[in-house]
Amino acid sequence: xxxxxxxxxxxxxSGIGLACAKAFAAKGYDLLLIARREQRLQQLGKExxxxxxxxxxxxxxxLRQRQRLQELAHxxxxxxxxxxxxxxxxxxxxxxxxxxxxxxxDWEEMVDTNIKGLLYITRLVLPHMVxxxxxxxxxxxxxAGRRVYPGGAVYCGTKFAVSGxxxxxxxxxxxxxVRVSTIDPGLVETEFSLVRFHGDxxxxxxxxxxxxxxxxxxxxxxxxxxxERPKHVNVQEILIMPTDQAAPTMVHRHRSx
Ligand code: NDP
Ligand code: 8X3
Numbered sequence: 001x002x003x004x005x006x007x008x009x010x011x012x013x014s015g016i017g018l019a020c021a022k023a024f025a026a027k028g029y030d031l032l033l034i035a036r037r038e039q040r041l042q043q044l045g046k047e048x049x050x051x052x053x054x055x056x057x058x059x060x061x062x063l064r065q066r067q068r069l070q071e072l073a074h075x076x077x078x079x080x081x082x083x084x085x086x087x088x089x090x091x092x093x094x095x096x097x098x099x100x101x102x103x104x105x106d107w108e109e110m111v112d113t114n115i116k117g118l119l120y121i122t123r124l125v126l127p128h129m130v131x132x133x134x135x136x137x138x139x140x141x142x143x144a145g146r147r148v149y150p151g152g153a154v155y156c157g158t159k160f161a162v163s164g165x166x167x168x169x170x171x172x173x174x175x176x177x178v179r180v181s182t183i184d185p186g187l188v189e190t191e192f193s194l195v196r197f198h199g200d201x202x203x204x205x206x207x208x209x210x211x212x213x214x215x216x217x218x219x220x221x222x223x224x225x226x227x228e229r230p231k232h233v234n235v236q237e238i239l240i241m242p243t244d245q246a247a248p249t250m251v252h253r254h255r256s257x
Contacts, residue, residue, distance in 0.1 A: 006083050009021050014190060015191055017089040021048060025051070063118075064117055084135055086135070088121065092192070139162050142186075144159040179231075186241035187214060212243070
């Protein structure tokens, strides 16, 4: 009997990652879900396993903790070997200050999560894909990895890095059957802005006010579609924007009321 493909999703407790977990679960994939908020993660795992005939494993870990990731990988070797799709989704923005007024702790969190965390987990999973000559890495980039905006120097820098890593990885894997894709969304209404503004709900709400942003589900559909193309088709990149957003700083606001 053929084993069911396993999909590993980082940042599964919220937003795009959560929507991906639900979308892949509904299609019968086994899941390995990663994030830091243990209770949310376990609850989600239970829910999805109850709703669908799938196996869900949850790993509570901070992707910045390289040592801990290595230990987990060592303890869960069979799951790493089984991983058919890795969705590198976990990430965040912190602050929107100009560089000369920026908070260095914010920078470190963005760089350590969005770039280094993505690299650490990819380094652990990818050798197994190369050995099997099968697999798919799907990175969640951003419009911010293609276009910059004021106050976004570091966040945009991390997403430009994701774009560069995606392209170079495809070259490293040239000649293997391992696919590499990036899905780059514009505004998606998730916890992203709440995190960016350190829990300031009023500022977060303003980002999505009187406009129609994407939903996590819109992005998850693109990710699922990308993963389910025939093996000889690699969707290299998708740029997916709200109709109301022509560019990072051009967001159409409808009149309220
Ligand atoms: P959310 O804040 O809703 O979700 C982020 C997820 O990442 C959470 O599940 C969070 O879980 C996890 N995460 C954050 N830091 C870590 C860490 N150190 N270790 C493990 N998990 C972590 O935001 P989105 O869903 O919007 O963001 C998902 C991705 O999409 C990010 O890479 C973001 O840059 C990108 N993106 C978002 C856009 C948007 O407008 N929302 C647009 C374009 C791209 P927990 O806190 O439990 O660890
Ligand atoms: C998130 C999109 O424009 O808020 O990557 O930076 S944006």
